Each structure stands twice: as structure tokens, then as C-alpha cells.
């Protein structure tokens with residue numbers, strides 16, 4: 382079977398690399414949208430459980446060209462839906478159209494639904510479908526007239542790991558936080574410090590990487606409710622992931638952080654507890670101007686700062702964003718042997734920081750265009 386690990390702009394390569402690292406077959410990084418791979422249900426389950434930067438795992442049911450609604454109808458009807466969907470399956474449809482003849486997602490949804498119902502009527506000899514059973518979310522994407530019909534095996538996006546139930550000021554998506562940690566070049570035996578950690582997302586994702594904790598360990602995936610799913614294999618894969626986390630938990634963890642806002646630190650503590658990391662990460666209420674070698678971080682030790690400072694995407698808070706960029710530059714001067722990585726939408730960041738970044742990468746946080754800047758020691 383062919384699968385798509387969908388990933389946001391900038392994270393396709395990382396997702397492809399992780400799939401290859403997991404030993405999956407015929408991995409191909411797509412120009413947009415993520416990476417493809419081949420395998421069975423168990424492989425897709427493993428990808429759901431372990432991929433850190435991917436949004437969803439989709440099962441590709443068909444790919445064909447369509448320039449008219451009739452072609453779309455016939456293409457969707459030709460899929461052997463009855464092989465996977467039981468008679469009581471719920472099959473909601475979402476659609477996305479880019480640079481194509483068919484550009485109305487609501488019409489695409491309607492036609493595809495009609496085609497699926499026609500197919501299922503013939504297969505099951507029914508006139509009406511209750512849709513009260515397991516959910517098979519159908520995803521139709523049309524790009525340059527090429528239709529991809531897929532089933533969403535994840536359910537909730539994979540960024541929802543289950544530990545974050547409270548949102549502070551502009552929290553970072555968990556997948557993006559993991560990407561920032563992976564991209565920073567940090568190694569778990571080094572120290573990592575987030576000087577404006579907010580609700581703790583970067584710290585938790587770093588700890589998951591260091592402790593070999595599968596990001597999806599405590600959540601469910603839509604495919605687990607499918608009658609065609611090999612549950613025993615899924616359970617064995619989850620048990621192995623649990624054992625890896627238990628073994629990893631005995632490792633030392635050099636991850637800590639602080640934030641000026643006591644409420645954010647309170648939320649971070651709750652998230653740590655929900656992530657199974659209570660007491661493993663030192664957190665403090667602190668202005669980053671007061672983070673000093675010898676007190677917060679042992680003197681003479683090198684490491685990596687990863688910071689997601691206030692964005693300043695609106696004019697009224699741009700000034701405070703600039704001030705924080707300057708404070709980060711000063712922090713780096715106090716720790717000249719450290720690497721500092723900052724993720725921000727502030728395009729004047731480097732001027733305020735006082736140095737040009739060694740490397741930059743562009744990402745989107747929601748709709749906001751951001752830059753990840755890496756300042757080497």
C-alpha cells in the first residue's frame with residue numbers, strides 16, 4: 382500500500398529522513414505536502430506513533446487526472462471502498478483544490494460523496510448508510526488536475542500528542558517544536574536551555590527525543606478503530622515503544638528552561654506531568670536578562686539555547702519583540718561557547734540581536750511566516 386506522511390512547508394525533508402531511518406520502503410520526499418512511502422498497516426501505525434514532524438499519515442486509495450466532475454465521480458466510484466469500509470462506516474469527506482480546473486472544494490466533496498455512496502450501494506445492496514461505525518475520514522486533494530484520494534489514518538493531527546491541554550501566549554505546535562530541536566543540531570548528551578519556554582513545548586519535545594519516547598505513545602489513531610486493522614500487531618508496536626521509553630527514562634536529561642511569566646511556568650509544569658516527565662526538567666520564573674553562567678547553568682559547560690521569543694507580528698508588540706531579540710543577543714554574549722537558535726517572525730531580529738545568523742530556515746507557524754536562525758558559538 383502507498384502512504385503519504387503529510388508535513389508542513391519546510392518539514393518534508395525531515396519527515397522523509399525519519400521514514401528512511403525507520404526502515405520504510407520506497408520513501409520519496411514530495412515537492413509539497415510531505416513524503417510518500419510503501420508498506421502495510423503496521424508500518425503506517427509505526428509512522429503514526431514515531432514521526433515527530435509529520436501532521437498525518439494518509440492511505441492513498443487512488444490517484445487520477447480529472448478535469449470534469451464526471452471524471453471525478455468515475456474515479457472515486459472505481460475505488461473498492463468496500464474492501465476497507467464496513468457497511469456502517471462513517472465517511473466524511475474533506476477537499477482541497479489548488480491550480481486545477483475543479484476549484485470548488487464543496488462541489489468536490491458533494492460529488493465524491495455521491496460516488497462513494499453509489500459504490501457502497503452496489504457492494505452492500507443497501508439504499509441508505511447509517512454512518513454510525515468507525516470513522517474513515519476521506520481526504521481529496523486536487524493539484525494541477527491530479528486527484529489524490531486518501532484515507533486519514535491519524536484522526537486528530539499528530540501535533541496533538543496529548544500532553545498539552547492548556548495554551549499560553551502563542552504556543553508552538555508540537556511538530557514544529559520537535560523540528561526546531563532536530564534542526565538545531567543538539568545532541569542529548571549536551572545541555573539544552575530554553576530562556577523563554579512558555580508552556581514548555583520545546584523542552585518536552587527535546588526530552589522525548591533524548592529519552593527515546595514515541596511522540597504518539599499515549600494517544601489513539603483513527604486507524605485503530607478500523608475493523609480491517611491488525612490490532613495485535615499495533616499493540617505489540619506500542620508495547621515496544623513503551624519499553625523503549627522505560628529504558629530511556631533511566632538516562633540523564635540535560636534539559637531546562639525559564640520564562641518571565643509565572644503563569645506560563647505553571648502551565649509548563651502541568652504539561653511536563655502530563656507528558657510523564659514530572660521532576661525531570663528544571664523550570665524557573667526568570668527574566669532572560671538574569672540567566673547567568675554558574676547560577677542557572679553550570680559554568681564552563683557548552684550547550685544549545687533554543688528560543689521562541691515573542692513574535693512581534695503586530696505593530697504594537699514589535700517594539701517588545703525587538704527588545705527581547707536584543708536580550709537574546711546579550712544572553713549569547715554571556716555564553717559565548719553556546720549555540721543559540723531563535724524562531725521568530727521578526728524580520729528585524731538579526732539587527733537587534735547584533736549578529737548575522739550562521740544559518741536560516743523558513744517555516745510557517747499557522748499562517749505566520751517565520752525564520753529559524755542559528756547562531757553558532
Ligand SMILES: C[S@@+](CC[C@H](N)C(=O)[O-])C[C@H]1O[C@@H](n2cnc3c(N)ncnc32)[C@H](O)[C@@H]1O
Pocket residue numbers: 549550551552553576577578579580581582583639640641642645667668669670689690691692705708
Ligand atoms: C511565543 S511565547 C513562547 C511559547 C512557547 N514556545 C510555548 O510553546 O508555549 C514567548 C514567551 O517569551 C516570554 N518572555 C518574554 N519576554 C521575556 C524575557 N525578558 N525573559 C524571559 N521570557 C520572556 C513570554 O512570557 C512568553 O512565554
